[in-house]
Amino acid sequence: MPPRPDGRRDAGRARGSRERRRTVSDGRARLWLLESAKLHVYSPSMSPPTSKSIIISGGTSGIGRAAALGFAKVGWRVAICGRRQDRLDAVKAEGGLRIAEQCDVADPSQVARFFAGCVAGFGHIDVVFNNAGAFAPAALVGDLEVEVWRQMIDTNLNGAFYVAREAFRAMRAQQPQGGRIINNGSISAHVPRPQAVSYTASKHAITGLTKAISLDGRPFHIACGQIDIGNTATEMTASMSAGSLQADGQKRAEPTFDVAHVVDALLYMANLPLEANVQFMTVMATNMPYVGRG
Ligand SMILES: NC(=O)c1ccc[n+]([C@@H]2O[C@H](COP(=O)([O-])OP(=O)(O)OC[C@H]3O[C@@H](n4cnc5c(N)ncnc54)[C@H](OP(=O)(O)O)[C@@H]3O)[C@@H](O)[C@H]2O)c1
Numbered sequence: 056m057p058p059r060p061d062g063r064r065d066a067g068r069a070r071g072s073r074e075r076r077r078t079v080s081d082g083r084a085r086l087w088l089l090e091s092a093k094l095h096v097y098s099p100s101m102s103p104p105t106s107k108s109i110i111i112s113g114g115t116s117g118i119g120r121a122a123a124l125g126f127a128k129v130g131w132r133v134a135i136c137g138r139r140q141d142r143l144d145a146v147k148a149e150g151g152l153r154i155a156e157q158c159d160v161a162d163p164s165q166v167a168r169f170f171a172g173c174v175a176g177f178g179h180i181d182v183v184f185n186n187a188g189a190f191a192p193a194a195l196v197g198d199l200e201v202e203v204w205r206q207m208i209d210t211n212l213n214g215a216f217y218v219a220r221e222a223f224r225a226m227r228a229q230q231p232q233g234g235r236i237i238n239n240g241s242i243s244a245h246v247p248r249p250q251a252v253s254y255t256a257s258k259h260a261i262t263g264l265t266k267a268i269s270l271d272g273r274p275f276h277i278a279c280g281q282i283d284i285g286n287t288a289t290e291m292t293a294s295m296s297a298g299s300l301q302a303d304g305q306k307r308a309e310p311t312f313d314v315a316h317v318v319d320a321l322l323y324m325a326n327l328p329l330e331a332n333v334q335f336m337t338v339m340a341t342n343m344p345y346v347g348r349g
Contacts, residue, residue, distance in 0.1 A: 113187030233276025285339025
């Protein structure tokens with residue numbers, strides 16, 4: 056038998072065949088046995104037992120919450136942040152998370168404090184999911200208030216930079232050196248929605264952030280990738296089933312998809328060894344208006 060992928064001792068091997076049979080009944084261990092048998096089967100929900108750590112910004116709702124619960128379920132040590140204390144408490148209790156702290160990502164000192172707590176609590180940071188983000192009410196470029204523009208850039212771009220900067224620092228300093236940063240971009244990192252200049256500009260900038268971190272991270276074993284999501288069902292997209300403004304000026308309902316598929320994609324990205332990286336991944340509602348100009 057090959058060694059377990061998580062480096063742990065094989066209890067079944069040590070205690071004999073009866074114990075080994077019981078291990079087989081554990082769903083997560085089953086994947087390891089399948090791998091051992093050289094069957095190249097992958098199912099994220101059957102990831103091997105792990106004690107890896109992940110920090111998720113914006114874990115109080117939507118994608119961040121689903122990711123926090125999904126990673127915790129398969130054994131990851133999870134830390135989340137957000138601004139809503141009641142939501143932090145609820146997600147922490149639901150998933151048995153290690154850390155859930157109030158932190159506004161638009162404030163660099165709060166982000167630094169949050170990361171200091173995570174480094175102290177976890178010792179080693181394996182993955183950071185740079186997820187926190189907001190969407191602004193529709194407005195034409197000529198009518199957008201400067202204050203709204205600033206809030207969006209402060210959260211979606213500056214906040215993502217503050218999170219990435221702390222992640223980079225921690226991963227560069229730790230032993231073994233390195234880690235993975237996954238930035239949450241969007242379909243809007245590629246094409247705009249009408250009347251969404253601040254969101255579009257902030258998400259296009261995330262692509263630059265991802266590429267720059269990927270390059271700067273090479274000497275330090277820091278991998279950086281980006282997930283670009285289109286219309287998964289969260290609070291942010293709740294209004295879409297009622298109708299979204301289209302490029303032709305019409306309002307039409309758009310399809311959405313279950314956030315569980317985003318979590319599976321994140322698990323795939325996060326579980327890769329550091330020598331491999333998903334640079335960009337697009338996960339979208341199959342029939343949403345994106346490919347084919349509408
Ligand atoms: N849903 C989609 O289809 C979709 C598509 C493309 C991209 N995305 C991206 O996915 C990310 C999450 O979106 P979602 O759909 O899950 O929306 P959501 O349900 O509204 O969640 C947004 C999360 O970000 C947090 N957040 C917002 N501003 C923050 C701040 N200043 N400081 C700390 N946390 C903050 C929120 O926490 P608090 O309110 O508690 O602070 C919440 O946990 C965003 O970056 C979004 O642009 C989503």
